[in-house]
Amino acid sequence: MSALREGARQVMAWLHGWTGLLLGWVLFVMCLAGTLSVFKPEIGQWMRPETRATADPADAVQAATDWLATNTRGSTGWYLTAPSARTNTVEAAYDSDGSFVYRALDPVRGAPAPRETLGGEFFYRLHFELELPYPWGRLLASIAAMAMLVALITGIIAHRRIFKDYFTFRPAKGQRSWLDGHNALGVLATPFHLMITFTGLVTLASLNMPWAISATYGKDLAAVYHDLAPGVAERARANVPVPLAPIAPMLREAQRRLGGTIGRVYVINPGDRAAVVTIFRSDADQIGFTPAEISFDGATGRPLRAWRENRGAIQTYNVVYGLHMARFASIATRWLYFLGGAMLTLAIATGLVLWIVKRRERAPLSLGNRVLERLNAGVLPGVPLGCAAYLLANRLLPLGLTGRAELEVSTALWAAAAAVAMGAALPPRWSWPLLTGATALACALAALIGLSISVMSVVLLAVAAALALLAAKQLRPPKRAPERRRRAA
Amino acid sequence: MAGTARARAGWRYRVNVTARAVAGTIGAYAVAALFAAAMARLLPMPRVEAIMPATLLAFLVGPAVTLWAFLARGPWRAWAGVVLLAALFAAIGWAAGAPT
Numbered sequence: 001m002s003a004l005r006e007g008a009r010q011v012m013a014w015l016h017g018w019t020g021l022l023l024g025w026v027l028f029v030m031c032l033a034g035t036l037s038v039f040k041p042e043i044g045q046w047m048r049p050e051t052r053a054t055a056d057p058a059d060a061v062q063a064a065t066d067w068l069a070t071n072t073r074g075s076t077g078w079y080l081t082a083p084s085a086r087t088n089t090v091e092a093a094y095d096s097d098g099s100f101v102y103r104a105l106d107p108v109r110g111a112p113a114p115r116e117t118l119g120g121e122f123f124y125r126l127h128f129e130l131e132l133p134y135p136w137g138r139l140l141a142s143i144a145a146m147a148m149l150v151a152l153i154t155g156i157i158a159h160r161r162i163f164k165d166y167f168t169f170r171p172a173k174g175q176r177s178w179l180d181g182h183n184a185l186g187v188l189a190t191p192f193h194l195m196i197t198f199t200g201l202v203t204l205a206s207l208n209m210p211w212a213i214s215a216t217y218g219k220d221l222a223a224v225y226h227d228l229a230p231g232v233a234e235r236a237r238a239n240v241p242v243p244l245a246p247i248a249p250m251l252r253e254a255q256r257r258l259g260g261t262i263g264r265v266y267v268i269n270p271g272d273r274a275a276v277v278t279i280f281r282s283d284a285d286q287i288g289f290t291p292a293e294i295s296f297d298g299a300t301g302r303p304l305r306a307w308r309e310n311r312g313a314i315q316t317y318n319v320v321y322g323l324h325m326a327r328f329a330s331i332a333t334r335w336l337y338f339l340g341g342a343m344l345t346l347a348i349a350t351g352l353v354l355w356i357v358k359r360r361e362r363a364p365l366s367l368g369n370r371v372l373e374r375l376n377a378g379v380l381p382g383v384p385l386g387c388a389a390y391l392l393a394n395r396l397l398p399l400g401l402t403g404r405a406e407l408e409v410s411t412a413l414w415a416a417a418a419a420v421a422m423g424a425a426l427p428p429r430w431s432w433p434l435l436t437g438a439t440a441l442a443c444a445l446a447a448l449i450g451l452s453i454s455v456m457s458v459v460l461l462a463v464a465a466a467l468a469l470l471a472a473k474q475l476r477p478p479k480r481a482p483e484r485r486r487r488a489a
Numbered sequence: 490m491a492g493t494a495r496a497r498a499g500w501r502y503r504v505n506v507t508a509r510a511v512a513g514t515i516g517a518y519a520v521a522a523l524f525a526a527a528m529a530r531l532l533p534m535p536r537v538e539a540i541m542p543a544t545l546l547a548f549l550v551g552p553a554v555t556l557w558a559f560l561a562r563g564p565w566r567a568w569a570g571v572v573l574l575a576a577l578f579a580a581i582g583w584a585a586g587a588p589t
Contacts, residue, residue, distance in 0.1 A: 008560055015559050146518075149552050157556075198548060205544050212543040215526035216536035216588055227537035313538035320545065 013158040016151055017355065021372075023147040024352045025379045026130065030141060031348055032383055033127040034200075035341030037120060038326060038334055039456075041087035044104060044119030046456040047394045051089060051106055051113040057082040057262050058251035060107035064090040065247050065267060067110030072096035076237075078267040082251075083107050084284060091121070102405075116404040117394055122412070123387070128204065131413065135207060142208035145201045152193055155186060175361050178354045185347035192340035193347075199324035202317070228314070231307030232266075233276050233295035240273040245301035247277060254279040257306060258292045261285075273299050287328045288318040349380050374431075378423020381435035384467075386416030388442035391460070395449040433474040440467035505564050513558030516571035521551035523575055527582035536588050 020027075036043065055063065060083050068078050073096055081091040089104040102121055103112040118125075129137035169180045186193065201208065217224050226234070244267065251262055263282035269275045275298025281291050294306035309315055322328055326337045356373045359365060365373060390412035397404055397411075419438075423431045440463075447460035528543035529536065554571060561567035 011559050012556075015556075146551065149548070150555050153552055153556065201548050202545065205548075209522065209525055209544050209547055211522040212525040212529035212540040212547070215582060216529045216540060218587070224537070227535075311535075311538055313534060313541040317541040317545070 009158055009160075012154040016154040016158055019147045019151040019154070020348070020351050021355055023144040024348055025375070026140060026144045027148055028345060028348045028352070028380065029130065029383050030127055030144060031341060031345040032387065033123045034196075035338055035345055036123040036387065037127050038329075038338045038341060040120030040124050041084070042120070042456060043123065044089070044091075044117075044121070045087055046454055047117045047119045047391070048089065048104060048113045048115050049450060049452050050115055050399075051104070053106060053108045054088045055083070055107035057084070058248045058255070060090050060105075061251055061262070061265050062246065062248040063108060063110035064092060064105045065110075065244060065270075067105065068092065068094060068267075069244060069271065071111075072270075074098070075270050076268070078270055080265040080267070082262040082265060082282070084261070084282065086284075089113060114399050115394070116399075116401075117408055118405050122390060122409055128200075131409075138204055138207050142201065142204050145197055145204075146208075148197045149194075149201065152186075152190075152197060156190065159183070159187075175354070175357050178350055178357050182347055182350040182354050185343045185350060189340045189343045192337075193344050195323060196340065196344070199320050202320050203324050229290065229293060229307065231293035231295060231305055232278050233304040235269070235274040235276055237269045237272050238274040241271055242273040242275070242299040244270055244275055244277075244298050245296075250277055250296045250301055251279060253296075253303065254281075254294045257294055257303075258308070260291075267298060270298065275299055276304070283322060283325075283327050285328070287322040288315055289322040289325060289327075290318060352376050352380065373428055374424050375420070376423075377426075377428040377431045377435075378420035381432060381439060382416045382419025382423060385419050385435055385439040385442065386412040388439050388446060389415035391446040392442045392449075395446055429474075433471045436467050436474060437471035440464045440471060443467065508564035509558050509561075509567050512564070512567045512571045513555040516558060516568070516575070517551050517554035520554045520571060520574045520578065521547040523578035523582060524550045527578040527585065530582050530585035530588065 061080060064080055065078065068075070072078075072094060075095050078092060078094040083090060088107055090107060090110075091102075092105050093100070093102045095101075102118060103116070104119060105111065106113055125131075128141045130140055131137065132140065169184060170176050206213070213221075213224055222234070225232070247265075247267075251265070255262060258279070258281040261282040261284065262279060263284070264280040266278045266280075267275065268278070277296040277298045278293055279296070280293045283289050283291060288309070290309065292306070292308040295304045296302065297304055309318065326334065329337060353376060356365070356369060356376060359369050360373075390408055393408045393411035397407055401407065419435050422435065425431075426434070443460045444464035447457040447464065525540075525543045525547035528546065529539045532539040532542060554574065557570050558567045561570060
């Protein structure tokens with residue numbers, strides 16, 4: 001690196017700063033939500049404490065389809081995920097009377113869990129859809145991920161001493177400390193940061209880089225889907241009502257043919273003579289995503305077509321995709337993903353703070369930078385506050401409320417919006433400790449209400465303690481460097 | 490970009506940065522997209538397989554062009570590089586033709 005021209009290094013640092021600043025807050029939301037999504041099934045379990053029954057996956061999916069057959073009208077498709085070692089419920093996304101819903105279904109009764117909630121699905125969707133309508137959320141997430149890749153590469157090139165930064169932290173020295181912290185967080189897990197950003201871009205490739213497909217398939221997207229997953233049968237709706245054949249025998253047949261365990265189950269055109277049941281092998285025991293699938297005639301239960309993926313190029317893509325989804329990960333690997341994600345989230349937050357600290361120590365802040373300082377004070381503690389408020393709403397909102405799941409989400413969004421408003425209205429030396437303290441309180445309350453002791457409650461209490469300490473630290477007046485300020489002015 | 494305060498404020502500096510920023514964003518994406526299209530047509534594999542390496546590598550071509558746009562000696566060179574690469578990949582894709 002030392003052979004690089006000093007000018008070039010400065011250009012890289014400049015580019016790193018601007019890409020980070022322009023999309024930093026979006027990336028902060030994405031990284032925080034993505035980090036929480038590592039434990040999506042576990043968060044779902046914690047948020048549905050009443051639903052404890054377990055069943056064999058085939059029986060659970062049978063119960064789910066029985067319930068859906070009598071409780072949905074005019075569905076075009078039911079998209080189910082079978083229970084696994086990590087979760088006992090059947091995750092169901094389906095349309096009924098024209099509206100699309102997501103519910104966790106009880107594995108024995110097949111009905112939605114009484115504590116109606118999106119669970120970890122909220123963080124998962126927030127991670128790449130940012131609560132924006134399709135396709136805008138995914139497009140913004142794609143642009144942010146591209147900026148992230150540039151920010152990572154320029155950050156690495158701008159760096160003089162990668163190895164030394166593993167061991168450098170000079171606390172309570174203003175800009176120095178923030179830079180040391182930012183560097184350590186970025187450098188310690190650099191390979192993970194590069195991997196997760198690149199693979200994240202790839203997961204949205206059909207939207208953000210469709211040009212290889214259009215150059216070879218033109219507009220014939222049906223042909224692409226067919227070639228990508230030859231085991232998925234497509235049939236037009238016949239509009240002749242025929243009840244769905246029992247699904248448990250199809251699931252057992254699928255398991256016999258595909259090996260492993262059942263992953264996702266799609267029922268297309270349910271209740272129609274042209275119904276198709278497609279069963280995907282679970283990817284929990286290997287990195288590659290969608291390893292094999294088989295389709296059945298939904299009306300008769302006869303197998304239509306099956307496919308086991310063995311094409312090298314497709315498997316390469318599936319592995320890249322699977323590396324991002326981390327469904328293959330054992331508990332230790334999952335915690336490493338969580339840790340890597342948390343470090344990236346904090347690297348982004350410290351980078352955004354550093355932008356202000358660096359300029360504040362040189363000269364009084366310009367109006368634009370004062371606005372950025374207040375946005376930082378609202379967004380950086382406000383997004384975690386929204387996440388904590390979501391968990392707390394799950395404990396406080398009464399069961400059986402109409403639109404309960406949606407209300408939990410609105411609570412999260414309003415809490416975050418209120419935090420941004422507060423960050424704009426109050427001086428940062430007040431909004432930072434107040435919002436950090438409120439997040440600590442919300443985490444602690446969410447852990448304590450309900451009083452079911454679980455790993456998640458312990459983690460929440462630990463986060464609450466850490467944030468409370470941070471809030472107390474933020475209350476103390478910051479050390480300034482008056483002689484430098486005067487010289488600059 | 491690492492000029493003096495006076496150079497920073499000048500319109501020359503602003504035009505320089507803007508030109509490079511457009512080359513490094515829209516230009517870089519266009520080069521990556523044309524690369525993906527050309528590779529998908531060029532690679533000797535069934536088309537459904539060729540789209541995979543073409544798309545994966547395009548995500549590396551994009552940031553490389555972004556860095557070029559800011560490291561090149563002068564905005565004209567930055568743009569020349571972007572236009573040349575775009576023309577090259579467009580020509581390859583056009584010559585290879587759509588698979589039948």
